[in-house]
Amino acid sequence: MDSILLAIGFGLVTASVISVAALGFTFQFAVAGIFNLAYGDVMTVSAFSAYVAAARGVELGASLAIGAATGAVALLILQRGVFAPFARKGTGLFGIVVVTIAVALIVQNLMQVATKADYYNYPFDAQRHYRALGMVFTDLQLKIIALNVAIVLGLQLLLKKTKLGKAIRATSANPELARNCGIRTGRVADVTSVIAGILCGFGGVILAINIVTFNFTTGAEFLVLLISAAVLGGIGHPVGAVVGAVIIGIASEMTATLVDPSYNLTVAFLFLGLVLLFRPQGIFSDIAERKNVIA
Amino acid sequence: MTDAAQFYVTTLIVLFAVDLMACWALNLQFGLTGILNFAFVVFIAVGAYTAALLTLGPSATGGFQEYFFGTHLPFPVPFIAGAAAGALASAVVGVVVLGRLRRDYQAIVMLVVSLIATNIAINQQSLVNGASGLVLIPKPLESALPLTSLGYRWLYAGFTLLLCLLVFIVVHRISASPLGRSLRACRENEVVTAATGKSPMRLQMTAFLVGGALAGLSGAVLVQFLGAWGPNNWLYPTTFLYLTAVLIGGPGNNLGVLLGVALVPTALHEMTRYLPEFGFPGSKEALHWVLIGLLMLVFLWFRPQGLVPERAKHHRKQVDH
Numbered sequence: 001m002d003s004i005l006l007a008i009g010f011g012l013v014t015a016s017v018i019s020v021a022a023l024g025f026t027f028q029f030a031v032a033g034i035f036n037l038a039y040g041d042v043m044t045v046s047a048f049s050a051y052v053a054a055a056r057g058v059e060l061g062a063s064l065a066i067g068a069a070t071g072a073v074a075l076l077i078l079q080r081g082v083f084a085p086f087a088r089k090g091t092g093l094f095g096i097v098v099v100t101i102a103v104a105l106i107v108q109n110l111m112q113v114a115t116k117a118d119y120y121n122y123p124f125d126a127q128r129h130y131r132a133l134g135m136v137f138t139d140l141q142l143k144i145i146a147l148n149v150a151i152v153l154g155l156q157l158l159l160k161k162t163k164l165g166k167a168i169r170a171t172s173a174n175p176e177l178a179r180n181c182g183i184r185t186g187r188v189a190d191v192t193s194v195i196a197g198i199l200c201g202f203g204g205v206i207l208a209i210n211i212v213t214f215n216f217t218t219g220a221e222f223l224v225l226l227i228s229a230a231v232l233g234g235i236g237h238p239v240g241a242v243v244g245a246v247i248i249g250i251a252s253e254m255t256a257t258l259v260d261p262s263y264n265l266t267v268a269f270l271f272l273g274l275v276l277l278f279r280p281q282g283i284f285s286d287i288a289e290r291k292n293v294i295a
Numbered sequence: 296m297t298d299a300a301q302f303y304v305t306t307l308i309v310l311f312a313v314d315l316m317a318c319w320a321l322n323l324q325f326g327l328t329g330i331l332n333f334a335f336v337v338f339i340a341v342g343a344y345t346a347a348l349l350t351l352g353p354s355a356t357g358g359f360q361e362y363f364f365g366t367h368l369p370f371p372v373p374f375i376a377g378a379a380a381g382a383l384a385s386a387v388v389g390v391v392v393l394g395r396l397r398r399d400y401q402a403i404v405m406l407v408v409s410l411i412a413t414n415i416a417i418n419q420q421s422l423v424n425g426a427s428g429l430v431l432i433p434k435p436l437e438s439a440l441p442l443t444s445l446g447y448r449w450l451y452a453g454f455t456l457l458l459c460l461l462v463f464i465v466v467h468r469i470s471a472s473p474l475g476r477s478l479r480a481c482r483e484n485e486v487v488t489a490a491t492g493k494s495p496m497r498l499q500m501t502a503f504l505v506g507g508a509l510a511g512l513s514g515a516v517l518v519q520f521l522g523a524w525g526p527n528n529w530l531y532p533t534t535f536l537y538l539t540a541v542l543i544g545g546p547g548n549n550l551g552v553l554l555g556v557a558l559v560p561t562a563l564h565e566m567t568r569y570l571p572e573f574g575f576p577g578s579k580e581a582l583h584w585v586l587i588g589l590l591m592l593v594f595l596w597f598r599p600q601g602l603v604p605e606r607a608k609h610h611r612k613q614v615d616h
Contacts, residue, residue: 035403086595093399094331095595098542101535102595105588109581117577224410227403235400262418269411276404277391293400 002134007257008250009135015249016141016148017203017210021222022229022241023155024199028075030236030287031172031192034083034096038104040223042078042197043204044111044216046071047122050205054123060143064205071201072194078103079193104220111216119215122208144206151202152242155195159238168192172236173290225265228272236287243283247271298445305448307565312455313517314560318540318552319466320509325538326546326605327470328502329482331402333534334388334409335510340416340529341384342377342511343518344423347432349373350519362423370435374515381511382504389503393496409531417526428525435519455516462509466549469505478502479547532584536560539587543594545601554603563587 025039050067058066086099127138137145159165170178171188179185207222208214225248233244251271252264281288296304317339324330350373353365368376392404417426434447442450469475477498480488485495518524536559544555567583594601 035399037403037406082592089596091595091599093397094329094402095599097331097399097402098538099592099595102588102591105532105535105591106585109584109588112581113578224407227407231403265414266411266418269407269414272407273391273411280396280400291397293397 003257004254005134006136007254009137010257011250011253012135012145012246013137013141013210013249014253015246016145017206018222018226018229018249019242019245020148020151020199020206021203022226022233022245023151023238024071024196024203025226026230026233026236026241027155027199027238028192028196029230029291030238031168032079032083032189033093033291034087035100036075036078036083036196037097037100037223038078038107039200040219040221040226041104041107041111042071042074042200042219043207043222044214044219045074045107046201046204047208047214047219048111048115048120050201051120051122051208060124060140064147064202067205068198068201071199071204072197075193075197075200076190079189084189108216108220115216117216119213121213124209140209144210147202147206151199152238155199155238158195164191172287225268228268231282232272232275234282234284234286234288235293236291237282237284240282240284240287301445302448305445305452307561308452309455309517309520311556311561312452312459313513313520314537314540315459315553315556316462316513316516317510318537318544318556318560319462319549320506320513321537322541322546322549322552323466323469323478323509324502324506326541326548326552327475327482328478328499329398330393330499330503331398331405332503332506333402333406333531334412335534335537336529336531337388337409337412338381338384338507338510339514339517339533340412340524342381342514343524343528344429344514345380345511346373346377346515347429347518347524348423349376350433350435351429351431362429363421373435373519374512377515378508378512381514382508384511385503385507386500389500389507393499393503406531409534413526413530424525426526428523428527430523432518432522432524434522451520455520458512458516462512463549465505465509470549474498474501535591536564536587539591541601542599543590543601545603545605547605548601548603551601551603551605555601559587559590 021039021043025036028034028036028039046067049070050063053066054060054063082099082103083096086096091099124140127140130137130139130142157165159169167178167183167188168191170181170183171185171192175185178188203226204219207218211218226245229244229248230241231244232247233240233242248268248271252268255267256264275282279285281293317335321332321335324332324335348362348365349368351362351365352367388405388408392401392408396404416423419425423429434451440447440450469478477488477493478501480491480493481495481498488495488498521528540555540559541552542555543559544553545551563583563586567579570579572579
């Protein structure tokens with residue numbers, strides 16, 4: 001019983017790391033309609049920029065902010081410089097996916113050259129441990145979980161209660177109609193990239209902190225987990241991304257503790273496989289269905 | 296030609312031929328039918344592992360490599376089995392993925408399938424010897440033929456080119472046939488295709504199966520030449536390399552794909568061998584991938600139909616006198 005509770009605890013931490021990143025990914029899909037496979041590599045870039053700051057003694061909160069800012073700038077540049085022009089040109093949906101993969105390859109390999117493929121350790125001070133309900137958390141992990149909750153609530157507030165949120169939801173539902181109603185969809189697309197970029201940046205830094213040792217492939221390797229979480233929860237749906245993250249986080253940690261550590265990812269993928277077999281639109285399926293993800 | 300040069304040339308020929316077979320298979324799936332198969336390299340791997348397992352012989356306990364099934368089968372059987380395994384794997388994946396999902400979603404799912412496969416192969420040691428891979432895979436008929444090592448290589452190179460020709464005949468016949476026309480229709484507009492009475496799911500599955508079989512065959516041919524095969528031979532960027540070859544050459548056009556394969560996996564890949572090392576070890580390799588990514592973007596922007604575009608089919612109008 002103890003090990004199960006411990007596993008759930010670890011699972012919640014993993015889930016928090018996955019969910020911030022999955023939120024950004026699913027958000028970008030919901031509004032811009034693209035699967036951005038370069039997302040993982042932008043996470044790595046943000047992690048590196050936060051690392052550079054932290055290594056010079058910048059404290060945690062500010063480094064997080066720097067990482068988030070890097071992510072925002074990177075995704076904004078990609079959106080305006082690469083994805084939007086291709087979309088305007090009329091490139092089909094899978095053309096855009098190939099474009100994002102090309103960008104991912106370029107970014108990842110440039111990072112490889114820049115970092116000389118070294119591993120880096122994210123610096124942080126010694127942690128206090130807390131026990132609650134049979135689960136163990138460090139200080140930092142509790143902060144990560146809290147940050148995650150704050151982000152999810154913040155995003156929901158933004159989307160439901162603000163005018164900008166309404167504009168974003170309208171553009172997500174029907175861009176043409178939104179434009180006809182006077183909503184500046186170009187502006188909305190930019191804001192979406194910035195928000196997704198902030199989430200991506202947070203996700204990257206949190207990932208680096210949680211995993212402690214990282215290199216230029218860390219984000220890309222993580223991409224699969226976060227796509228699985230987003231797809232499992234229903235692609236495009238923010239709450240879905242969080243629920244998917246919790247399921248995958250807890251399931252993978254339970255497998256690691258109870259069965260075999262090397263299978264933790266396999267279980268996550270198995271979930272994904274089952275979902276795709278029986279319910280490809282995911283758990284919260286309204287946005288997925290609206291975007292005609294099922295042919 | 297010196298021995299070393301002969302060694303190099305035969306390797307180049309075999310690699311080119313294997314890449315060509317694989318890219319023709321990918322062209323069948325992507326160029327003709329429009330399925331973005333990001334798990335493509337998995338089917339090559341399935342064929343390769345099958346051929347390897349069928350020639351290595353049973354795994355001795357306490358031996359230095361473990362795998363789940365092994366036997367010695369004579370010459371053409373491992374190749375045929377490799378193709379069959381590729382088709383079987385395609386059937387399994389196809390049932391889950393095809394026909395039900397939007398094209399780009401389908402692509403993501405395939406990518407995840409590819410990563411799952413790599414994950415299982417690496418972690419499950421008893422399956423195909425995990426991350427170390429299989430080695431000492433015997434070449435077909437090596438002991439039976441009275442040839443020097445170099446002579447055998449030339450023979451194998453010739454054999455691979457012959458297989459290439461056969462594969463070309465297969466893909467060309469499909470492409471020029473009514474099936475080819477239906478596949479193209481399915482690529483352009485699934486709803487209309489269904490309205491004419493042809494099931495898009497059936498058509499996609501057919502392309503997927505044949506493509507998978509050819510991919511498996513190419514894997515089997517490669518593994519018996521290389522003699523070793525591990526997860527590093529089939530990482531997901533390899534699919535992207537083949538996709539780049541098809542896209543640059545001309546998706547939907549088999550001769551275009553030939554040009555693409557000559558340019559990308561062969562020329563570009565091999566050319567980096569001759570450039571001097573700089574930076575840290577591996578930076579040449581990394582920059583070559585950056586170049587491939589850039590090539591992709593440039594071609595998708597300026598010439599998405601590829602260097603040799605698909606020939607539009609013109610039908611002569613009947614004129615009644």
